[in-house]
Amino acid sequence: MSASDLIRIMLVDDHAVVRAGVRRLLEQEARFLVVAEAESGERAYQQFGEHLPDITIIDLSMPGMGGIEAIGRIVARYPTAKLLVLSMHENAAFASQALKAGAKGYLVKNSLAEELVNALECLAKGQTYINANFTKKIAQQFLNDEINPLQQLSTREFEIFRLLAEGTDSNLIASSLNISSKTVANYQTSIKQKLGINNSVELVRLAIRSGLIDS
Amino acid sequence: MSASDLIRIMLVDDHAVVRAGVRRLLEQEARFLVVAEAESGERAYQQFGEHLPDITIIDLSMPGMGGIEAIGRIVARYPTAKLLVLSMHENAAFASQALKAGAKGYLVKNSLAEELVNALECLAKGQTYINANFTKKIAQQFLNDEINPLQQLSTREFEIFRLLAEGTDSNLIASSLNISSKTVANYQTSIKQKLGINNSVELVRLAIRSGLIDS
DNA sequence: ACAAAGTCGGGAGTTTTTCCTAGTGTATGT
DNA sequence: ACATACACTAGGAAAAACTCCCGACTTTGT
Numbered sequence: 001m002s003a004s005d006l007i008r009i010m011l012v013d014d015h016a017v018v019r020a021g022v023r024r025l026l027e028q029e030a031r032f033l034v035v036a037e038a039e040s041g042e043r044a045y046q047q048f049g050e051h052l053p054d055i056t057i058i059d060l061s062m063p064g065m066g067g068i069e070a071i072g073r074i075v076a077r078y079p080t081a082k083l084l085v086l087s088m089h090e091n092a093a094f095a096s097q098a099l100k101a102g103a104k105g106y107l108v109k110n111s112l113a114e115e116l117v118n119a120l121e122c123l124a125k126g127q128t129y130i131n132a133n134f135t136k137k138i139a140q141q142f143l144n145d146e147i148n149p150l151q152q153l154s155t156r157e158f159e160i161f162r163l164l165a166e167g168t169d170s171n172l173i174a175s176s177l178n179i180s181s182k183t184v185a186n187y188q189t190s191i192k193q194k195l196g197i198n199n200s201v202e203l204v205r206l207a208i209r210s211g212l213i214d215s
Numbered sequence: 216m217s218a219s220d221l222i223r224i225m226l227v228d229d230h231a232v233v234r235a236g237v238r239r240l241l242e243q244e245a246r247f248l249v250v251a252e253a254e255s256g257e258r259a260y261q262q263f264g265e266h267l268p269d270i271t272i273i274d275l276s277m278p279g280m281g282g283i284e285a286i287g288r289i290v291a292r293y294p295t296a297k298l299l300v301l302s303m304h305e306n307a308a309f310a311s312q313a314l315k316a317g318a319k320g321y322l323v324k325n326s327l328a329e330e331l332v333n334a335l336e337c338l339a340k341g342q343t344y345i346n347a348n349f350t351k352k353i354a355q356q357f358l359n360d361e362i363n364p365l366q367q368l369s370t371r372e373f374e375i376f377r378l379l380a381e382g383t384d385s386n387l388i389a390s391s392l393n394i395s396s397k398t399v400a401n402y403q404t405s406i407k408q409k410l411g412i413n414n415s416v417e418l419v420r421l422a423i424r425s426g427l428i429d430s
Numbered sequence: 431a432c433a434a435a436g437t438c439g440g441g442a443g444t445t446t447t448t449c450c451t452a453g454t455g456t457a458t459g460t
Numbered sequence: 461a462c463a464t465a466c467a468c469t470a471g472g473a474a475a476a477a478c479t480c481c482c483g484a485c486t487t488t489g490t
Contacts, residue, residue, distance in 0.1 A: 014325050015233075015236075015303070015324040015325045016236075016240075016325060016326070016327060016328065017233055017236035017237055017240065017301070017324050017325075018230075018232055018233060018236055018324070019236070020235075020236035020237075020239045020240055020328075021230075021231075021232040021233055021234070021235035021236025021237070021238075021239065022232055022235075022236070023236075023239065024235045024236065024238065024239040025232065025235055039325075086232070088230065088303075109230040109231075109232050109233070110229050110230045110231060110232075110254075111231070112231060113231065113235075154466085154467055154468085155467085155468095156467070156468065156469095157467090164416065165416065166416070167413075167414055167416040167417050167420070169413070169414070170445095170446075179468085179469070179470085180469075180470055180471085181446095182469090182470055182471070183468080183469055183470055185446065185447060185448085186447090186448085186449095186469085186470075187468090188446090188447075188448095189447065189448055189449080192447095198382075198384075199382050199384075199415070200414070200415045200416055200419070201379075201380065201381070201382035201415065201419050202382055203416070204416050204419040204420060204423075204430075205419070205423075205430045208420075208423065208430040209430050369435080369436055369437085370436085370437095371436075371437065371438095372436090385476095385477075394437085394438065394439085395438075395439055395440090396477095397438090397439055397440070398437080398438050398439055400477065400478060400479085401438080401439075401478090401479085401480095402437095402438095403477090403478075403479095404478065404479055404480080407478095408479095
């Protein structure tokens with residue numbers, strides 16, 4: 001292996017344990033070299049300029065400047081930067097946001113070591129890498145994502161969605177809107193179906209994320 | 216150093232990266248030896264019996280049987296087991312529930328390596344260890360205990376509350392905890408009653424407000 | 431040892447949710 | 461103008477979830 005094959009890597013994660021873990025996994029392969037670590041988005045941006053790593057492995061949820069913003073700043077300044085997101089969130093929304101911000105790969109933390117190596121090599125070659133069992137999830141939600149899930153709802157559906165998310169009793173919704181509680185129940189089903197959710201937990205989360213209600 | 220000083224450790228975390236990270240940190244110190252790893256609560260319980268580690272380092276949020284449940288089971292069978300929680304949740308509710316379930320220490324994942332070593336030595340000596348910058352947080356929230364509704368919940372109730380708030384299907388909860396789905400339903404009722412809420416929407420919002428889950 | 435509290439689940443009834451069907455009204459386009 | 465589409469409404473039937481009540485057993489504390 002020639003020196004040019006060496007892939008210089010920076011690790012960004014607020015958890016020292018995770019940084020150590022990735023470092024350990026990478027040490028198994030001689031062609032990877034960790035040249036820098038950062039525990040925050042701010043530091044990541046600084047360190048990037050100092051070390052100009054080939055690839056940066058970055059977490060999304062960090063205190064202060066989050067990973068997404070850090071990605072945005074780094075890519076803005078260094079458009080050829082290769083950033084691999086290593087997140088614990090198995091959430092398509094997170095992935096698409098990260099990729100939209102300029103990341104070149106997305107991996108969940110419980111992935112195997114081989115997958116990490118695989119992802120790194122993809123990025124090194126200039127490709128984009130996304131977790132295999134994740135692509136379909138993203139593909140599914142991608143359609144809905146661009147549309148903005150709540151936008152699919154009809155006026156009535158949206159109204160009922162809002163009331164449900166606020167915790168309003170179905171019967172109260174019915175009498176407020178002067179419709180049968182049976183109709184409310186039916187709407188509830190169609191709303192969940194349209195939003196692709198199975199339970200009221202996801203319903204609330206979606207409402208909160210959309211800023212419709214606050215926690 | 217004599218052989219008897221060797222501290223045999225088991226790691227339990229669903230993220231391979233985290234396990235590798237802890238392992239790496241522990242390898243710096245010759246007196247620690249990782250004798251087993253597990254990626255789930257179920258496996259942890261099995262492995263514990265096989266290896267009988269001096270100390271078990273365990274994560275709380277794992278799919279299937281959660282960490283709290285695993286702690287409970289291990290402590291039930293092996294009352295002298297020393298379990299150190301290594302969680303990413305900087306949340307007093309989690310900590311107190313974990314300790315109530317029988318854990319001997321609580322550490323957040325972004326702690327420094329020295330703190331981990333420190334904690335391990337405390338546990339090895341039979342002491343209890345809690346993160347320094349965490350004790351005051353716990354102390355703070357301890358005062359609000361009367362106010363903090365989640366504190367009213369029993370271990371089991373809390374566990375089920377968490378799973379419900381995460382949107383886990385009742386039947387899945389039942390099978391994860393090896394109890395009847397009827398029991399889960401009954402718990403659900405008592406949880407709502409204790410927390411003074413009427414529907415699952417409020418349940419989720421409470422969980423989010425408490426930092427138990429994020430939106 | 432006794433009381434108090436936690437865990438577990440059956441019984442029985444109520445409520446909610448789902449899935450299907452179906453009527454009405456209102457656009458939209460050809 | 462007429463067909464087509466879709467939103468709004470709601471009933472019926474069945475399934476699923478929830479509530480309330482109770483009893484058994486275990487753990488814990490005094």
